[in-house]
Amino acid sequence: MGRHDLRPLRVLHTANQLFTAARIKNLPPWHSVVESIPPAQALVRTQPVQHTPQTRPRKTKARKASKLFKPTNITYREDRLRRDFFGDHPWELARPRVVLENDGKDYEGNDWSKISQPGRPVTGESVIQRQMWLLKNVHNMKKASAYDQARKEFYKLRLHEDVRRRVAKEEALATGAYFHKSALEVGMEIEDKQYEEWKKWAIKQTKETEQRQNAMYTGQDNQSMDLSPDDPETEAGLEEISDILPAQGQSALGGAQAIPASQGVEAMENFAFGR
Template identity: 30%
Template sequence: MGRYNFAPQRVHQAATRLLQARETGRATIASQPPPPWYTVIGNLPPSERLVRPPLQPAQRKGRKASKLFQPVKLQYPEDQLRLDFFGDHPWELARPRQILEDDGKDYQKFDWSQLDQPTKQVDGESLVQRQAWLMGLVRHELDFSAGPQMLDYLRSDHFHESLQPLFKDEYAVDLHTSQLPSRTEYTDVDANVPVNLYLTYHPKYPHQFKDAVKHLNQVLAAQNLDTSSINKRSFSIALINSDAIAESLRNIDLAAIGKQHNINLTVQPESTIKPFAETPFNVVPISFSYYRNASANVAGLLSTLAATLNLKTTDMLTPTLPTAEPDTYPAYTKAGAYDKARKEFYEVRHTQEIERRVAREEALWTGAEFGPSPLTVGMELEDQKYEEWREWAAKEIMAYKQLSGSSGSALDQDSPLDPVLDADVLSAMEEVEPSVPGSKRGQTAQGGAFVHA
């Protein structure tokens, strides 16, 4: 039977044969009653599934791990940030760093919402932690149409000098606006201008962000702004009118269908689906009203509505579907956070350099004396090494010329000698000048050993 197992169904048959064999062998002894389960298993035999179970892959015997006792490689998100920073700023590795801590928990006391910490000197690790903090920030966006009164308030000193510092100190939220048009750019008094407000916060303080949003809504409502219009979107479709469509729209609850997707559905006007309408309508307009964080649910709502009305999505006269517009998103990318932290780091280094120069000038003014600066010492060492190489090159040139003269070659015989570098050579030549080899007079031995060595 292959993989089928009928052994459980044969238990009753095997028990019956065993009892019969015992009765035959013990004819003189009173027969024993069958076990309690004998009758039950005869009436209710165990079942066996006739569907072949899926073949399970054979488990291979595990081999001894060769890297069992090697330590696990630890990786942290900050590792790549350190590689990027020190790869761009290798000279920061040469600066002295503070590695001592008071109780080993100094990192828990740091607030990386700012680069400079009270108990830690600014170094490359400060920039890395600051960048990691910026990458964790979240930005919440509010968009609405602002009139002249709202624009004047957003440009006012109260907004910049009172409201923004209040949100920063009390809620740990950065509040800023998009670029606003100047007063000369809009002339229509009743015209509305699209404005965006950005609230940047850290996810570890969600309760403070909620309080900040409530406070901001109160401030905007005080400037005669309808807060229900913030982040509000609208969308509309059209259905080809028919008696079946109108009957279905009258019987279904559009509000309940839209609520599943956080979208309000209404038929505008409702007279299009009323029976016995005076004016016939060719299409049925349906309006969608939702907030921008539910914009991604429009496509799903259209599919649900088409299935409810027994239509195809292509039968709906719809414009281009709205794109997803989340109202909350990461405030900084990796490159953006690195650029912001890098500029803050440069500003701190520039301030430190100015402080050192001012302190040096003040000390010199009061009569202090300082040794040569590192730049001066480096230039002196460079000059010293240059003179050593210059002397070595002069000796090499002289040795080359002596070697060329002893071998009888005429290399550089017409070139004048440097009177400064070859003073010894010139004096030796003056001593042996009357002595010319190959003449009748011959060559004297005076000075010849030096010249022809």
Template identity: 30%
Template sequence: MVRRIATQVHKQASRLLRAEYIKERPAWFQAVLDHPPLPLPPRAPPARTGDDLPKKLSSARPQDPKVFSIVYAEDELRRQFFRDHPFEAFRPTTLTEGGAIRDVHPIRGNQWTRLRQRGRNPSPEDCILFALNLHKHHYLSINQAYLTSVAQFRSLRSEHHIATLVGAKEAEMHGAQFGWTQTEIIFNKETQALETWQKKHEADLTAAANRKRWRAIVERNGPISEFTKGREYVRLWKEGVRPDYSPVLTSTSPTEDAVQEPMIDFMGTGSQRS
């Protein structure tokens, strides 16, 4: 049955009984007929005063409500920092937090006056948080706080870089041996890849030569004659001279070369047999 309001339930049941869709009267049918439910009061429109009435009716579509954008100061600082230091994004970092999230550093707020207080090798996030801290707790403008934080960040990074180079030199002087750097490993992989290309080219040349192993290679030791377009061959054929195409199976000595009969070259003049 379609869902209806209380005042229409018994009416719908009566229509179903007349259509013999329901064979027996429900137990509640006679009771509802004797005591029908009260009708619902009509819905009256809310009272309006003169100020509530619209001044001008318009069929135009109402304007959509504007949503204000959520802007954080650290996002602007982070965007400007990586625009000025793009290579900082290539430094390796870890996204694993471990068993728990790192605790908040004890030095913060008004106590945090220098970036060095968070360590001698600060990260980009430390620089951004320090600039935000200067802006909030030391009442510097956002631009001045950013310039101060970046200047200290660059100084600490320079000190760390120089200390690392000096430490590596001292370790090498004491006999330490360092492995390949990541740059050298990549260069070696590129060299190996180029060598595979050279080997593949040589293999292709060898395969091409093997495919041509049935090609006849004629070695001419005599002088190169002029091409006669087959007229010399026809002349010898008319004279009854038969060519000999059998290969030389044995090598001859220099004394035998003097008594050998000349082999006729059908492409030009006669030449001595090799």
């Protein structure tokens, strides 16, 4: 058949041969239509087919179908700086921040030649932007040096904020203001309460464990059998049984008669066999 598949063009001829050889009883419904309007015999295309050369190198590993439409990760230089700063200062992530912008171009009004910006609180992002400005504008400034400089400026401003806050609180207390408990004090109270509850639970569990261990023995605990001669209850108990106990030098009366072991075994055999 070569390069071209001519079997679809020979459908009518094949159907006639099968009907003549009695391989099929009736002609197919499309026989009359195909016989009156036969398919075209020309196999030459009016326009040549243009094959696109393979530009991908053979050694390149093809991407899987599940990852064809996976978006590409977009990374910025600031992401690495943020990872370093918040890794060293994790509590900065606990500070609430407002990320709402006025017109979407608030960054144009910031001058990061200094870390403090008017109308904007000093946060960890201020350190990142200040470090980026130093890396871009200071010649031969290394990443570690820019990070140390921005970090020291950040510490200085935070120290001033803490001093102002402490002074304001002392002035308010001096004038009769009252402040509720801080978050640290509330947390410590909750922790102490949980500790006391756990302590009660631990004591209860320890007592139950000791009771289970004591129940494993048939006799009483040795500690419970200790008698103190000075105990009033011990003296009263000794007076009650003083008449029953034998005196010093007197042999005990009553009780089972002691017999040798050999006679005891013989007596049990006689009882068992009815002797």
